[in-house]
Amino acid sequence: MSKRVRVRFAPSPTGGLHLGGVRTVLFNYLFAKKHQGDFIVRIEDTDQSRYVPGAEEYIFDTLRWCGLEPDESVQHGGNYGPYRQSERKAGYRQYAEQLVKQGHAYYAFDTPEELDQVRKATDKNGEGHSFQYDHTVRMKMRNSLNLLESEVQQLLNAQTPHVIRIKMPENETVSFTDMIRGEVSFETALSDDKVLLKADGMPTYHLAVVVDDHLMEISHAFRGEEWLPSAPVHILLWKYLFGLNSMPQWAHFPLILGPQGKLSKRDGAKYGFPVFAMNWKDPKTGEFTEGFKEKGFIPEAFINLLALLGWNDGTEKELYSLDELAEEFTMERVHSSGAKFDFEKAKWFNHEWIKMASPDRLQEDVKRFLGEGGISVTDDSYLAKVIGLVKERCTLLSDFVQQTDFFFRAPAVIDQEAVKPKWSEAKKEFFQTYAAQLQTTGEWNAEHLEQLFKETAAEKAIKPGELQLPFRIMLVGGKFGPQVFQIAELLGKDETLARIQHALPLFE
């Protein structure tokens, strides 16, 4: 019997969640659901200098909007807490000390300033990175490998600021099986001696991720490809601390790329598409980044498009609900190569989901957008009818503003130029007659209105087609919207007549 599936998403609260981040959440979530496992969110806030107030809340708000609720987290509780690494601070040191005792790590007293100097000195106008704190230089630095034991003890007793670094083996090959990429291997000699415990007593990501994955009994550790190069450090820590047998299985997701390489939040402003899941304003810099939610995406579509960026089930199916995804998802079918994000395709997904959604489902979202567009809705059942009529021509929720505006208030502008060139006295007479008929008719539905329209047109010997555009302009103000008689039906008798009367003189 294999152990229970437990996966985690481990964001650091430093800002908004971008596409790649949400997809990492999604794949974790899907894998957990598929295997009846647990999905945990652990906040990795070990770097106090990068902490951004509000970012943690934002993350949970985003997950809620996406419908990806964690089973355990800061907000959801659970038996493996605390779920915030800063609150687990006291626990990490013992593991680092254990490594020192085992000879796999050591105390280092070099200050950040000293290291900076060495880096600058070594990096003689090359493109940097010639200095690494690794096995080739560690015997020249100020650390417990090098200093006398008494000196080390003295420094420690005097509370001299220090870090604990891993002592990377000098010639070992570390390899592991990535669920997506297969066998991956690294030479340990090429990696530097990463800091495990910082001078402020906080662990770095490397120590914390291993310790917490162990303590939280994580069975599968998934993260973005940017972590692949540091995997050997983590494998080594697992080996030294808890044994390779209890190590989770790894998978590194391909990156989501922007038009020119790595997707950055700046791409959003530059190319006109959102990068974050929801609007985010950095409280420190004031920098604003647009979100998919506010751009007019519905979460069903957002999830769907993210899932298909790097995964497919091998069939030609493209539209999946969250439940279907959880059913079909397998890690083996996740790609190993990065995917460039295509906003046009993203919009297509949204359009498809809006078309599939019921007016009820869309009601609240549409109302939110209409409100922002200055349209207030008082009659929900009227709104539902309107939504049903126009939703298939809306790609983004924001499109509902233009598509429904004229249902709630008379058009502010009448596109007279669309009518004037072909306007005639006969057409004017037609509308006068038609208006009079509408006034007295007892029946008010699209079919009847159309029938009446055609009959009257025939009497006046005008092709009905030539009259439809003017009628549309009167009711809508422009050349758009659903079938014109359906519009009139929803508008009702009084409003329809008022708009005809208002527009008629404008065509002279």
Place this chain on the structure above:
RNA sequence: GGCCCGUUCGUCUAAGGGUUAGGACACCACCCUUUCACGGUGGUGAUACGAGUUCGAAUCUCGUACGGGCUACCA
């Protein structure tokens, strides 16, 4: 620079030794609609390059090129 990962239409991808290399988005044309869309039909368009293995390679191997990631007391 070093290390790691990757490379099929413009983009997302299917095809895990034998197919006219399939689909979707986008684009173009036509049809439907006397609005704008939806929808329908058709079209343009790809295996990075070079060797090797094989009767046969998009698929396996190697090299080259290109792309990306990492190289902090950041995650």
